Amino acid sequence: MGSPDSFPAVANRKCLQQPEPYKKAVNGIYGKLFSFYGPRGWWPGDSPFEIAVGAILTQNTNWSNVEKAIANLKRQDVLYAEAMCKMSSQELAQLIRPAGYYNVKAKRLRAFLCFLMDEYGGDMARMKETATERLRDALLSINGVGQETADSILLYALGRPVFVIDAYTKRVMSRHGLMAEEASYGEYQALFYRCIDPDTTLFNEYHALLVSVGKDFCKPTPKCAGCPLKR
DNA sequence: GACCAGGCACATC
DNA sequence: GATGTGCATGGT
Numbered sequence: 001m002g003s004p005d006s007f008p009a010v011a012n013r014k015c016l017q018q019p020e021p022y023k024k025a026v027n028g029i030y031g032k033l034f035s036f037y038g039p040r041g042w043w044p045g046d047s048p049f050e051i052a053v054g055a056i057l058t059q060n061t062n063w064s065n066v067e068k069a070i071a072n073l074k075r076q077d078v079l080y081a082e083a084m085c086k087m088s089s090q091e092l093a094q095l096i097r098p099a100g101y102y103n104v105k106a107k108r109l110r111a112f113l114c115f116l117m118d119e120y121g122g123d124m125a126r127m128k129e130t131a132t133e134r135l136r137d138a139l140l141s142i143n144g145v146g147q148e149t150a151d152s153i154l155l156y157a158l159g160r161p162v163f164v165i166d167a168y169t170k171r172v173m174s175r176h177g178l179m180a181e182e183a184s185y186g187e188y189q190a191l192f193y194r195c196i197d198p199d200t201t202l203f204n205e206y207h208a209l210l211v212s213v214g215k216d217f218c219k220p221t222p223k224c225a226g227c228p229l230k231r
Numbered sequence: 232g233a234c235c236a237g238g239c240a241c242a243t244c
Numbered sequence: 245g246a247t248g249t250g251c252a253t254g255g256t
Contacts, residue, residue, distance in 0.1 A: 059238040066237090100253035104239080142248055146239050166237045211237055220235075234256085243248080 007211025015194055025178055026195035029229060030202075033209035036228035040208035043156035046068075048124035050079060051157040052116075055149045056108050057099040068098035081122030085113050108144025115142050124157060132160045147185045155207070161198035163189050164207045174219065176229065 003073040015022045044063070049068065057066040072095040073079040084092060093106035113122075119138070120126035127135060132154060139150035147165070154160040165188040174181040179191055195203060217227035224230050 043242090045256085055237085058236085060251090061238085061253075062236040062255070064236090065252095098253060100236090101251045102253080104251055108239080144239065148238065150236080168237065176240085207237090214237085228243065236253100236255090239251095241249085244246090 011072050015191060019194055022178060022191065025176070026192065029172070029176065030196075030206050030209065032228045033049065033213055034205065037209055037212050040205060040212060042204055042208035043152070045156075048127075048157035049081065052124065052153045053079070053109065055103060055152040055156070055214045056112060056144065057096060059101070059105070059108075059149065061100050065099050069096040072096065072098070081116050084109065085117055085122075085138045098198050104144070108142075112145060115139075127158055132162065135160075136162070151189075153202065155203055161200045161203055163192040163203050165189055166207075166211070168218060169207065169210045171220075172210050172214060172218050172229070175222070 041053045043054065044067075045054050053065055053073070057069050063209060070079070073084075076095060078084055078087065078095070078155040087095075089103075089106045089110055092100045092109060096102050096105055098110070115138070116122055116124070118125075120129075130138070131149055134168060135158075136150055136154060139145050139153060140147065145153075151162045151164045155164055165185050170179075170181065170183075170188060173179045173188065173191065174183075192203075192206070196206070213227065213229060217223050217229075
């Protein structure tokens with residue numbers, strides 16, 4: 001780990017002026033991760049609606065806890081917009097309790113569900129009628145949906161070529177000297193947009209691979225032994 | 232018992 | 245606009 005001399009962690013401007021080393025590095029990381037892990041088959045979820053619900057539930061939360069919450073919703077046969085809309089925030093909160101922050105997440109889910117019902121009659125498939133930029137803005141206007149959640153829905157539920165930036169993505173890319181740690185969400189996203197062609201399958205796979213290497217090696221306290229990105 | 236996990240909104244300065 | 249804080253469960 002550590003910054004190669006040619007990749008000072010200044011990133012965006014450097015990447016614009018001299019994109020080739022960044023392209024090589026960003027594509028190189030993908031190649032190493034894909035060779036190591038193979039296809040990740042993301043997002044874990046049976047439907048676009050389940051993916052959107054999971055994207056909200058997983059905010060700052062371990063996925064295994066989210067699975068418990070989704071299992072509760074399935075067990076009660078309420079994992080669809082109409083059913084969840086009929087529930088009170090308190091009822092919903094109890095079902096999603098294992099996912100943590102259950103009171104705020106119940107409100108956030110309801111805000112998303114209201115949007116989905118009002119704009120698309122509760123049908124995720126109808127979101128595909130809306131262009132990506134407009135839909136992203138609309139999602140961001142929902143209370144509880146920030147950039148990562150909106151982009152996760154766009155990429156994994158709707159198949160739009162949008163790169164998702166999360167804590168793992170930031171950690172991996174900054175530790176490899178490709179971006180300043182404190183850079184904004186948009187700056188991280190721009191790095192990927194400048195270095196790889198927009199492709200839904202590739203963006204899906206790349207982000208999933210970053211989460212895998214993040215979970216296995218790129219923790220707040222790095223555990224670099226055995227990491228496929230170790231130099 | 233401490234740390235960590237696939238954020239976000241809001242208050243305050 | 246930057247920074248701090250509340251929100252909470254469950255695995256390691």
